[in-house]
Amino acid sequence: AQSVTQLDSQVPVFEEAPVELRCNYSSSVSVYLFWYVQYPNQGLQLLLKYLSGSTLVKGINGFEAEFNKSQTSFHLRKPSVHISDTAEYFCAVSINYGQNFVFGPGTRLSVLP
């Protein structure tokens, strides 16, 4: 079965510091890759996605992610976080370009003043 791993369940970071949230997936077939953000008591919102082409993808709110095929990774980064970035972040994979996704367990980012 396909799986998505987010190694860090919680990441605390000070405001204006850089952050990286890690995502690895297990798939030898072609995939689409996504990062979603969930603010408290809300649904998930799409941050960014990788379909093809350039391996560096830019998303909303200053986030970016890099696709690394050899390492089957899709890590999310932001050079300077804000208090408002405090949320849970989910990595997701669409296997074989299909409409069924596999979600990672999530990483809770806490930005401290």
Add this chain to the structure above:
Amino acid sequence: DVKVTQSSRYLVKRTGEKVFLECVQDMDHENMFWYRQDPGLGLRLIYFSYDVKMKEKGDIPEGYSVSREKKERFSLILESASTNQTSMYLCASTSGGEYGYTFGSGTRLTVV
């Protein structure tokens, strides 16, 4: 923008009640999904549907059923609610894998 609307943000029901969670999307998406989200367990797929009157079991269908009589509406039914079904329920839709999912705001269900 695509909108996925879940009828209730918060719901409290008694054990044994039949519970209906409604989800409506306004962009003619073929594919709709129901997930539950619990702390430490992430998102778990309950049921999904690729078309009207079509349904497929996800990873945790026990205790749930679904209905898709119209393309825009996908209902999740708890036939006899139990306390272990207390959870956040998320509905999502998509027209294809490359577009990602659009999620509703979620329904936080408490069964007492």
